[in-house]
Amino acid sequence: xxxxxxxxxxxxxxxxxxxxxxxxxxxxxxxxxxxxxxxxxxxxxxxxxxxxxxxxxxxxxxxxxxxxxxxxxxxxxxxxxxxxxxxxxxxxxxxxxxxxxxxxxxxxxxxxxxxxxxxxxxxxxxxxxxxxxxxxxxxxxxxxxxxxxxxxxxxxxxxxxxxxxxxxxxxxxxxxxxxxxxxxxxxxxxxxxxxxxxxxxxxxxxxxxxxxxxxxxxxxxxxxxxxxxxxxxxxxxxxxxxxxxxxxxxxxxxxxxxxxxxxxxxxxxxxxxxxxxxxxxxxxxxxxxxxxxxxxxxxxxxxxxxxxxxxxxxxxxxxxxxxxxxxxxxxxxxxxxxxxxxxxxxxxxxxxxxxxxxxxxxxxxxxxxxxxxxxxxxxxxxxxxxxxxxxxxxxxxxxxxxxxxxxxxxxxxxxxxxxxxxxxxxxxxxxxxxxxxxxxxxxxxxxxxxxxxxxxxxxxxxxxxxxxxxxxxxxxxxxxxxxxxxxxxxxxxxxxxxxxxxxxxxxxxxxxxxxx
Amino acid sequence: xxxxxxxxxxxxxxxxxxxxxxxxxxxxxxxxxxxxxxxxxxxxxxxxxxxxxxxxxxxxxxxxxxxxxxxxxxxxxxxxxxxxxxxxxxxxxxxxxxxxxxxxxxxxxxxxxxxxxxxxxxxxxxxxxxxxxxxxxxxxxxxxxxxxxxxxxxxxxxxxxxxxxxxxxxxxxxxxxxxxxxxxxxxxxxxxxxxxxxxxxxxxxxxxxxxxxxxxxxxxxxxxxxxxxxxxxxxxxxxxxxxxxxxxxxxxxxxxxxxxxxxxxxxxxxxxxxxxxxxxxxxxxxxxxxxxxxxxxxxxxxxxxxxxxxxxxxxxxxxxxxxxxxxxxxxxxxxxxxxxxxxxxxxxxxxxxxxxxxxxxxxxxxxxxxxxxxxxxxxxxxxxxx
Numbered sequence: 064x065x066x067x068x069x070x071x072x073x074x075x076x077x078x079x080x081x082x083x084x085x086x087x088x089x090x091x092x093x094x095x096x097x098x099x100x101x102x103x104x105x106x107x108x109x110x111x112x113x114x115x116x117x118x119x120x121x122x123x124x125x126x127x128x129x130x131x132x133x134x135x136x137x138x139x140x141x142x143x144x145x146x147x148x149x150x151x152x153x154x155x156x157x158x159x160x161x162x163x164x165x166x167x168x169x170x171x172x173x174x175x176x177x178x179x180x181x182x183x184x185x186x187x188x189x190x191x192x193x194x195x196x197x198x199x200x201x202x203x204x205x206x207x208x209x210x211x212x213x214x215x216x217x218x219x220x221x222x223x224x225x226x227x228x229x230x231x232x233x234x235x236x237x238x239x240x241x242x243x244x245x246x247x248x249x250x251x252x253x254x255x256x257x258x259x260x261x262x263x264x265x266x267x268x269x270x271x272x273x274x275x276x277x278x279x280x281x282x283x284x285x286x287x288x289x290x291x292x293x294x295x296x297x298x299x300x301x302x303x304x305x306x307x308x309x310x311x312x313x314x315x316x317x318x319x320x321x322x323x324x325x326x327x328x329x330x331x332x333x334x335x336x337x338x339x340x341x342x343x344x345x346x347x348x349x350x351x352x353x354x355x356x357x358x359x360x361x362x363x364x365x366x367x368x369x370x371x372x373x374x375x376x377x378x379x380x381x382x383x384x385x386x387x388x389x390x391x392x393x394x395x396x397x398x399x400x401x402x403x404x405x406x407x408x409x410x411x412x413x414x415x416x417x418x419x420x421x422x423x424x425x426x427x428x429x430x431x432x433x434x435x436x437x438x439x440x441x442x443x444x445x446x447x448x449x450x451x452x453x454x455x456x457x458x459x460x461x462x463x464x465x466x467x468x469x470x471x472x473x474x475x476x477x478x479x480x481x482x483x484x485x486x487x488x489x490x491x492x493x494x495x496x497x498x499x500x501x502x503x504x505x506x507x508x509x510x511x512x513x514x515x516x517x518x519x520x521x522x523x524x525x526x527x528x529x530x531x532x533x534x535x536x537x538x539x540x541x542x543x544x545x546x547x548x549x550x551x552x553x554x555x556x557x558x559x560x561x562x563x564x565x566x567x568x569x570x571x572x573x574x575x576x577x578x579x
Numbered sequence: 580x581x582x583x584x585x586x587x588x589x590x591x592x593x594x595x596x597x598x599x600x601x602x603x604x605x606x607x608x609x610x611x612x613x614x615x616x617x618x619x620x621x622x623x624x625x626x627x628x629x630x631x632x633x634x635x636x637x638x639x640x641x642x643x644x645x646x647x648x649x650x651x652x653x654x655x656x657x658x659x660x661x662x663x664x665x666x667x668x669x670x671x672x673x674x675x676x677x678x679x680x681x682x683x684x685x686x687x688x689x690x691x692x693x694x695x696x697x698x699x700x701x702x703x704x705x706x707x708x709x710x711x712x713x714x715x716x717x718x719x720x721x722x723x724x725x726x727x728x729x730x731x732x733x734x735x736x737x738x739x740x741x742x743x744x745x746x747x748x749x750x751x752x753x754x755x756x757x758x759x760x761x762x763x764x765x766x767x768x769x770x771x772x773x774x775x776x777x778x779x780x781x782x783x784x785x786x787x788x789x790x791x792x793x794x795x796x797x798x799x800x801x802x803x804x805x806x807x808x809x810x811x812x813x814x815x816x817x818x819x820x821x822x823x824x825x826x827x828x829x830x831x832x833x834x835x836x837x838x839x840x841x842x843x844x845x846x847x848x849x850x851x852x853x854x855x856x857x858x859x860x861x862x863x864x865x866x867x868x869x870x871x872x873x874x875x876x877x878x879x880x881x882x883x884x885x886x887x888x889x890x891x892x893x894x895x896x897x898x899x900x901x902x903x904x905x906x907x908x909x910x911x912x913x914x915x916x917x918x919x920x921x922x923x924x925x926x927x928x929x930x931x932x933x934x935x936x937x938x939x940x941x942x943x944x945x946x947x948x949x950x951x952x953x954x955x956x957x958x959x960x961x962x963x964x965x
């Protein structure tokens with residue numbers, strides 16, 4: 064234990080320690096989660112009843128746009144990078160990340176990117192108001208002036224993600240302890256390795272598409288303007304070539320977390336480890352050839368429609384394999400239901416429901432009725448909230464005793480879980496109904512027949528929001544003190560991270576462990 | 580944004596008071612006739628919409644069946660295989676046979692779904708041999724319908740009054756789903772829609788017809804329908820297209836064929852009458868009164884009812900350089916649109932000469948502009964032909 068952390072604020076500014084950086088990522092993402100959540104509450108408050116009550120349509124559009132951008136790029140992605148920073152080195156027996164200085168840099172540019180994005184709310188003409196998918200020409204010729212700051216913020220976020228991904232690939236491929244072969248790696252490491260490749264492949268595409276926008280807006284090109292010989296649909300193809308792998312970037316690490324937690328609390332090894340690895344790789348591959356299922360209504364030739372429909376349906380196969388494996392892991396286990404397990408079980412159930420609606424959306428002719436309605440909003444919130452958010456929460460509860468050396472308060476954890484679980488279903492389940500009944504998404508006001516379910520959804524949203532305050536309180540209490548955790552924390556959990564003391568010392572595995 | 584917070588504050592402070600409660604009650608009363616608690620897709624009124632519904636229900640029930648099996652096993656083991664019940668964990672963790680089975684079986688189910696879906700898709704894509712062609716153009720934030728092969732062409736605007744949207748009046752049954760001029764079509768005829776847009780991307784969607792197609796500037800998309808029964812079918816724009824995306828509904832009125840033909844010839848005659856008005860000279864008061872109506876349907880969404888616009892986004896007309904400057908500049912702005920800001924559309928082709936003259940006259944004397952001058956329809960025609 065040669066060096067401890069530096070005293071004072073500079074510890075956080077100059078740190079190259081994977082644990083410090085992991086913690087900063089996690090706190091940052093939680094702050095963004097609350098900010099994006101507040102925007103969601105503005106949306107739900109306005110939609111509580113028909114008519115315009117709280118905000119005007121233009122500001123409503125700014126809220127939907129910023130909510131999406133902040134949740135995707137500010138909350139979910141940095142949270143997974145934070146977990147990777149903390150856990151990947153400890154899981155593979157490495158002393159730190161392979162590129163620690165770049166690690167510091169990739170975190171510290173994020174607050175600037177989001178400060179810039181948030182500042183657009185106070186600019187003349189308001190924040191970006193064209194949806195998080197920012198379709199041209201609404202986001203180019205018709206955009207508010209703040210779009211330029213949005214583009215620059217996206218560039219910085221992309222740079223941060225690419226650096227983070229390179230770091231994770233370099234760490235996993237070069238710094239595994241002796242004996243830690245690829246097929247012995249925990250699934251969280253596997254899923255992150257694959258996610259990192261996805262990031263490296265598609266973040267430059269996102270940078271490309273926003274740069275084309277920048278050129279169209281300021282330098283007289285017309286990539287996306289039909290009047291200048293360009294093509295507005297090109298924007299959607301490029302965007303979704305990034306966008307579809309992006310949604311798997313937000314779910315693959317979740318698979319890894321859940322695959323770590325379920326075996327621990329079922330006291331039974333993970334069923335079908337190698338098929339889990341292959342399924343993850345297949346999902347990643349398929350994610351590159353399904354992008355146009357987001358565009359079934361743009362008027363593609365029928366051959367294109369059919370190709371993207373079939374390819375999308377195929378994703379159900381490896382995803383199904385994963386769900387079956389988790390269920391079989393639980394089957395004939397010896398289960399207990401601590402908070403991480405509750406969140407993981409809810410993940411499996413609700414993510415599967417989101418998968419079902421995803422399969423329905425894959426059927427192109429049916430999608431003509433679902434497309435751009437609240438059915439889609441229900442679908443992607445069912446995969447993202449119980450998928451990404453619940454798995455991150457489960458991971459935090461699962462590893463928090465290792466990080467802090469203290470046990471969290473189990474009762475409060477359960478209260479958090481049940482509030483979040485009920486809140487989430489009350490919010491998002493009725494959205495299936497209003498979507499099927501014909502309510503388009505991204506509208507600030509709606510026809511009277513949608514009023515009842517919208518009112519219910521709004522109540523659920525505030526319950527879900529309140530649940531997060533319980534979470535915050537529980538985490539702060541655990542950081543400050545509480546019952547001491549043992550080194551193993553749980554009953555015979557698998558993985559190298561449980562072989563180091565709790566709390567994990569500032570430097571771990573300075574001498575590599577030997578894995579048999 | 581500031582406005583948003585002010586309104587929130589105002590709402591919180593008055594929410595307990597009588598007026599708000601009254602508005603709430605009134606809207607509840609109107610909702611009595613509304614079909615509430617709808618949970619499923621409409622079966623619609625076309626063959627395609629019914630096939631789509633059947634496909635939707637087929638996939639839904641397949642998902643339910645899979646869900647029952649998967650969640651059944653899961654809940655069974657959560658119930659039985661608990662540590663608290665003293666259950667000892669088994670240690671199996673692999674089985675090639677099982678893994679193969681749950682890869683192959685779902686694949687077969689998927690093939691079973693793909694076959695009817697492919698058939699329906701081919702049907703939807705067959706736009707050949709239509710009896711009638713209608714061009715649909717999306718504008719911010721209204722639809723334009725051109726009956727190809729006739730002189731009939733018109734805009735369809737939201738007709739729900741602002742007072743309902745702003746909660747000053749009770750909301751009526753078709754709140755936000757009503758327009759000034761519906762699209763009138765004959766039943767039992769194959770109608771081909773040619774769909775495009777003038778500014779940003781919109782999407783034309785009527786659930787009862789199961790038609791949803793993006794309206795993209797510079798592209799013409801095709802779709803078709805054949806409606807079985809007369810009736811009024813309502814839909815909305817389904818692609819975020821800016822501020823008033825939620826306020827550009829679609830209303831389709833399907834009528835028997837002879838009724839359709841008499842409607843069409845009435846419309847053609849009305850269009851001819853409007854053209855004749857171009858040569859008439861109007862008084863200031865006539866133009867001002869007509870202009871106020873036009874302003875409230877064509878201009879009000881951006882420039883607002885008080886002519887103040889929205890600072891930073893839409894310029895004010897009250898005291899503006901254009902509306903209080905030379906007439907030529909004002910005509911050019913309205914007829915040709917703004918050369919720098921694409922949000923200011925060219926209204927030359929959207930409004931008749933009479934309406935253009937009226938709305939320009941109105942803008943120059945309303946909102947305290949006090950120019951007091953008039954422009955006649957014939958001046959507009961001459962300006963256009965210059």
